Amino acid sequence: MHLCDGVLSDPALLIGANLIGAATVIGALNSAGTSGRRGVAFSGTLAAFVLVAQAINVPFVPGASAHLIGAGLLALCIGPARAILALFAVLMVQALLLGDGGITVLGINTLNIAVLPVLAVSGLRRLLGDSRRALLVSAFAGTLLGNALGATSLASLLVWSAAAPLELTFGWLLAVQSLAGAVEGVLTALLVSQLWQHTPELFRAPTQRRSLDEQFYQRPPRAGWALVLCVVVGIALLPLSSHTPDALEVVLTRLGPGR
Amino acid sequence: MTDQAVVSAEGGGLLAGTSPSGRLLSALILVGSVAFLPALNPLVLGGCGLLLALAWAVSRPDARRFALRLVPALLASAALLFPLALAGQLAQATALFMRSGLAAAILITLTAALSANDLAPALSGLGLPAALSELCASALRQLGLAREEARRVRLARQLRGARGMGLGISVLAALLTRTARRAERVELAMRLSGYDPARRTRDNSALRALDLWLLGPALTAAVLLQWLAGRF
Numbered sequence: 001m002h003l004c005d006g007v008l009s010d011p012a013l014l015i016g017a018n019l020i021g022a023a024t025v026i027g028a029l030n031s032a033g034t035s036g037r038r039g040v041a042f043s044g045t046l047a048a049f050v051l052v053a054q055a056i057n058v059p060f061v062p063g064a065s066a067h068l069i070g071a072g073l074l075a076l077c078i079g080p081a082r083a084i085l086a087l088f089a090v091l092m093v094q095a096l097l098l099g100d101g102g103i104t105v106l107g108i109n110t111l112n113i114a115v116l117p118v119l120a121v122s123g124l125r126r127l128l129g130d131s132r133r134a135l136l137v138s139a140f141a142g143t144l145l146g147n148a149l150g151a152t153s154l155a156s157l158l159v160w161s162a163a164a165p166l167e168l169t170f171g172w173l174l175a176v177q178s179l180a181g182a183v184e185g186v187l188t189a190l191l192v193s194q195l196w197q198h199t200p201e202l203f204r205a206p207t208q209r210r211s212l213d214e215q216f217y218q219r220p221p222r223a224g225w226a227l228v229l230c231v232v233v234g235i236a237l238l239p240l241s242s243h244t245p246d247a248l249e250v251v252l253t254r255l256g257p258g259r
Numbered sequence: 260m261t262d263q264a265v266v267s268a269e270g271g272g273l274l275a276g277t278s279p280s281g282r283l284l285s286a287l288i289l290v291g292s293v294a295f296l297p298a299l300n301p302l303v304l305g306g307c308g309l310l311l312a313l314a315w316a317v318s319r320p321d322a323r324r325f326a327l328r329l330v331p332a333l334l335a336s337a338a339l340l341f342p343l344a345l346a347g348q349l350a351q352a353t354a355l356f357m358r359s360g361l362a363a364a365i366l367i368t369l370t371a372a373l374s375a376n377d378l379a380p381a382l383s384g385l386g387l388p389a390a391l392s393e394l395c396a397s398a399l400r401q402l403g404l405a406r407e408e409a410r411r412v413r414l415a416r417q418l419r420g421a422r423g424m425g426l427g428i429s430v431l432a433a434l435l436t437r438t439a440r441r442a443e444r445v446e447l448a449m450r451l452s453g454y455d456p457a458r459r460t461r462d463n464s465a466l467r468a469l470d471l472w473l474l475g476p477a478l479t480a481a482v483l484l485q486w487l488a489g490r491f
Contacts, residue, residue, distance in 0.1 A: 004336045005294035005366065006359035029388060040390075041446040044397025045439040048405050051398060089394040096283070096378060099328035099367040100335070102359075103287060104294045158339065162355060165346035172342050187428070194432035 001069070001150055001177060002094070003109055003157070005102030010161040014105065017157060021107025024115045025088050031081035039082065046074055047086040051093060055100075067180075069150075071117030072143035072188040076135060077195070077202050080122040087114035112153045117146025132196055135203055139192045140185035147181025148174060279377035280384030281470025285477035286369035289314070292481030294362040298488045299354055306484050307361045311368060320371030332363040375399045384465050401442050408438045 008014055050070035070090075074083035091109050094100040101109050121142030128134035151173040158164040158173075195202055289310065296303060336359040343352035373381060379396035383389060412434055485491065 002335055003339065004332060004359045005290055005362035006296075007336060007339055007355055009295065009297070009355075011295070025391075029390060040393060040397050041401075041442040042439050044394060045401045045405070045435070045442045047394065047398035048401035048438075049435060051402065052405070085391065085394060086398070089391060089398055092382070092391075093378065093395055093398060095366075096370050096373065097375060099332045099363055099370075102290075102294065102362065103366060104291050104362075158342075162340075162343070163348075163351070164340075164343050165348075168342040168346055172345075190428045191432055191435075194429050195436070198432060199436050 001113055001147075001154060001173075002091075002101035003105045003112070003154060005104050007102075008105065008108075008157060008161040013157065013161050014108070017111060018105065018107030021110035021115065024084060025110060028081040028084040028088075039078070043078055043082050043086045046070075046077060047090050050074065050087065050090050054090065054094065055098070068184050068187070069113055069117055069143075069147065071114065071146055072121045072139050072185065073191060075118045075121040075142070076125065076139060076188075076192055080118050083118045083122075084110075084114050087118065108154075108157065112150040116149040116153060117143065120146035120149055130203060132193075135192055135196065136189045139189040143185035143188050144178065144181040147177045147184065151177035276467070276469040277473055278384060278465065278467045278470055279373060279381030280466050281473050282369070282372055282377075283381040284385060284466070284470070285473040286366060286373075288474070288477045288481050289369065290362050290366045292484050293365055294358065296358055296484065296488045297490055299357055300488070303484060303488045304357075306480075306487050307365070310480055310484070311361070311364055314365055314368040318368055318372040320368055325367055325371065328367045329360075329364055332367070333360050336360060336363070397442075397446070400445075401438060404441055404445065405434065405438045408434055408441060412437070 050068075050073075053068040053070050056067055069087075071083065071087060074086055077083075078086065088110050091101060091106060091113060095103045095106060095109075121138055124142040124145070125135065125138040128138055152170070155164075155170045155173040158169050159166050192203075293307060293310075333356075336356050340352040340356050340359075343349075343355070378399065379392040382392040382395060412430060416430070
């Protein structure tokens with residue numbers, strides 16, 4: 001689901017969407033805190049595992065491969081804020097060292113691969129609670145929902161900016177990613193079940209975990225006005241994006257289809 | 260200064276003396292320009308080809324690693340543009356694929372000069388918060404730890420008579436917790452030995468005067484490409 005450089009061409013849309021992604025990372029940074037050596041070591045370990053998991057592309061359906069995202073596991077183990085930061089770090093390493101995903105669309109990839117899946121899992125966990133069964137359901141359903149949300153966001157951007165056909169793009173991306181999400185949801189739930197068996201303290205609620213790592217969980221994010229401002233600016237810019245084809249598309253249209 | 264990071268950050272040949280931040284910033288400028296090309300006429304394609312050749316001469320990437328990175332990037336672009344091709348918009352899909360492929364090729368070529376050790380300092384030098392660059396560095400460090408732990412786990416399983424690759428969920432969970440605990444011990448030991456990521460990035464990563472000979476041509480090439488493509 002990594003978006004590459006050069007596929008989207010609408011500057012207003014790119015800036016707006018990247019701003020939203022950046023704003024979320026800033027908000028996550030404020031929430032997670034910048035100190036806490038244990039937090040960084042464990043987050044880094046999970047990020048390393050996710051890096052490996054995302055590098056394994058499995059041919060899924062004819063014409064497409066899929067890979068694990070890892071958002072569910074991260075969100076349940078280290079909380080939404082640190083999960084978003086860890087995934088952002090993964091996306092940056094992939095873009096800069098592995099050539100996987102674009103650098104000009106890093107904010108968009110963060111939104112689709114980090115923010116939406118993490119929020120889906122965390123939201124479900126908040127609704128269902130912290131019992132073992134609730135965690136397993138959050139792991140499966142949240143991962144599935146998160147993948148679908150990310151695919152929807154990506155498809156929307158492709159339709160809006162690259163003039164991709166609506167039904168085909170949504171159908172294609174949603175179908176492949178939902179299927180991948182279901183598989184990943186099962187794997188995440190199984191892994192969470194094993195981790196719960198051996199290290200249940202990983203999933204304890206914040207108030208119970210303070211004695212283990214006081215830096216991990218902070219009080220609810222305050223201020224975040226920078227976040228709000230960035231999101232508002234990002235959303236305000238979105239309607240300014242042009243629906244008319246850009247120069248590249250005009251030239252291609254004049255050249256005629258099928259050339 | 261004998262810091263390993265300094266040795267790896269210096270680069271060789273034409274990049275000697277430039278900072279990781281400078282190399283990364285010049286790569287970002289060029290990739291940004293290619294990714295936003297409004298048209299792909301023959302002049303622009305020739306310009307991009309020349310740019311790629313120059314980047315190759317400067318960075319001197321390993322051809323096999325370059326191919327290993329470029330092919331998945333191209334396949335990912337192709338998968339995203341598949342619906343366009345299916346809907347009969349082949350010309351548009353091809354143009355977008357070419358633009359995306361060129362951007363990926365240039366980024367992969369230029370970042371070949373950036374090692375895993377250079378990434379965190381380069382990002383810090385460009386203003387990324389220290390927490391994020393440290394997280395990147397930690398993730399890359401833990402990859403090596405995870406590999407060693409996986410080797411130990413596999414050996415332990417073999418000595419106990421287990422067969423197969425050991426890719427089961429229980430093994431994965433054990434690997435995760437063991438790697439995390441070892442990572443915490445390693446990080447603590449590093450801190451106690453005086454490791455300070457903030458000092459490391461301050462010393463090695465800031466943009467230098469020598470970076471101008473990278474940034475100047477990069478900016479010029481970026482503007483020229485846009486002009487050739489009819490942006491101005």
